[in-house]
Amino acid sequence: MTNRLRELRGERGWSQETLATKLEVSRQSVNAIETGRYDPSLPLAFRIARLFGLRIEEIFSETA
Amino acid sequence: MFCKGSSTAYQRYQRDVLRFIAVYVVVLFSASRAMRHARAEHFYVYFWSVLPALPIIGVILRMARYLRDEKDEYQRLVVMRSILVGTAALLAALVVNDFLRAFAGAQALPAFSTFVLFCVAMGIAHFVQWLRNRGSDDEPAA
Numbered sequence: 208m209t210n211r212l213r214e215l216r217g218e219r220g221w222s223q224e225t226l227a228t229k230l231e232v233s234r235q236s237v238n239a240i241e242t243g244r245y246d247p248s249l250p251l252a253f254r255i256a257r258l259f260g261l262r263i264e265e266i267f268s269e270t271a
Numbered sequence: 272m273f274c275k276g277s278s279t280a281y282q283r284y285q286r287d288v289l290r291f292i293a294v295y296v297v298v299l300f301s302a303s304r305a306m307r308h309a310r311a312e313h314f315y316v317y318f319w320s321v322l323p324a325l326p327i328i329g330v331i332l333r334m335a336r337y338l339r340d341e342k343d344e345y346q347r348l349v350v351m352r353s354i355l356v357g358t359a360a361l362l363a364a365l366v367v368n369d370f371l372r373a374f375a376g377a378q379a380l381p382a383f384s385t386f387v388l389f390c391v392a393m394g395i396a397h398f399v400q401w402l403r404n405r406g407s408d409d410e411p412a413a
Contacts, residue, residue: 233278235404236345244403245345 210267213241215259230254278346284337288330295326299383327386349400357393364388 216226216237223241227234232251239245240255246267247255256263277285302319334354341347364380371377380388 232343233346235349236343238404239345245348248344251344 208246208267209243209270210240212237212255212266215261215266216241226258229258278341278343280337280340280342281346281350283340284333287333291326291329291333294329295323298326299323330386349397349404352400353393353396356396357389360392361385361389 212226216223221229223234223237227237230237230251231254236245236247240247252263252267256266259266302323305319306316334350338347338351341350365385368377368380372379
């Protein structure tokens with residue numbers, strides 16, 4: 208799975224720490240999701256989508 | 272090292288584990304001293320032999336409680352992977368030692384070594400995951 212988390216975070220000028228605080232997770236979690244080493248659970252994916260005001264599929268997509 | 276950015280659940284877990292280890296050290300030395308004067312058939316021997324295992328069991332139960340309390344799913348996954356590696360390393364060592372004892376007349380693993388082996392393997396697994404997640408900290412996003 209790929210995601211646009213880094214891009215969306217960059218558009219808002221947030222650091223990983225800021226995004227982590229907003230999502231109530233650790234910075235390591237944000238880093239692992241951004242680098243594709245960890246795919247978040249559905250509840251966390253919904254929290255991310257809600258924070259950016261987008262649908263899940265606009266942030267996360269299946270890799271071919 | 273691992274505390275920076277860790278969740279409060281993980282920090283509480285680490286603090287409690289250190290307390291259990293402190294209790295373990297005190298109980299182990301007390302048991303060693305007490306056993307010097309004990310007679311083998313006495314209930315006293317069984318009591319002091321089992322007592323040092325209790326703080327270790329406490330650590331194991333505290334791990335289970337941590338996994339229940341941790342709200343950060345990625346951190347929980349990191350600890351679960353570490354526990355799995357620790358368990359696998361311990362099980363592999365015990366199985367190999369079993370066969371060595373059965374067929375090659377080897378000695379059993381040294382006393383007090385099983386939990387140490389588990390902790391070392393778990394620590395290495397945790398460290399490797401920390402190293403992998405250390406990079407690309409907070410560089411400007413694209």
